[in-house]
Amino acid sequence: MFNPSQADVRRFFCGVYAKLGTQQPMEAIEVLAGQWIAEHPEYHAELADADAAVAALSQPDAARENPFLHLSMHLSISEQCSIDQPPGIRQAVELLAARRDDLHAAHHEVMECLGRMLWESQRAGRPPDGQAYIEAVRRRATTD
Template sequence: MFSPSQADVRRFLCGVHTKTQAGAPMEAIETLASLWIAEHPEYHADLSSADAAVARNYDETPGQTNPFLHLSMHLSISEQCSIDQPRGIRQAVELLTARLDSLHDAHHAAMDCLGEMLWESQRAGRPPDGQAYIACVQRRATKD
């Protein structure tokens, strides 16, 4: 299993941003990351220097989103949907996308569910509950 460090993730995303700006060729995962980076121009300054990104502690800035965590969650949800793991997440995100008329907004709503699932898992000392995650996304997809 691939388990990159925080520095690895930050260097990867900064590298993708650099390649995008240069029009350099990319691997498939880099292309996917570049699409999410393009959706978040507010993060481009954070992505401009890998060394600064690795050195920065986003926990010290309450109320500010960590762009690397945010973009990583977009990539995670994209990957989950591509392989439908946990089973049913693809359909739940598709339903949410249709309801919100935006894949980007659906991902942001799913991120709340993903974060909730991970927090609960850590709090309870149990493995993540994929079915609870899917149920949360489905509730958001059917909410009036």
């Protein structure tokens, strides 16, 4: 199983951003990452310098959002939906996206559910509860 370090993740997204700028060929996962990068122009300056992005790991800034974590979550949710794992996540995300009429906005809501599931799992020292995650996404799809 692939287990990238934080530096690897940062280099990956910076590399995709560079390929976007020079229109280089990309692998499927890079194309998907590039689509999410395009949705977040506010991150482009940080993605433009891989060395600075990796160096910033030693100086975390709790006051601002981590663009690499954010993009990683978009990518994770996209992958979950593509293979429907946990089972039912694809339909739950599709329902939420239809309800919000915006896949990007739906992903941001799913991120909250995913983050909560992971936090609860770590706090309780148990495996992530995929069913609770899907139910949380479904609840959002049925409320305003």
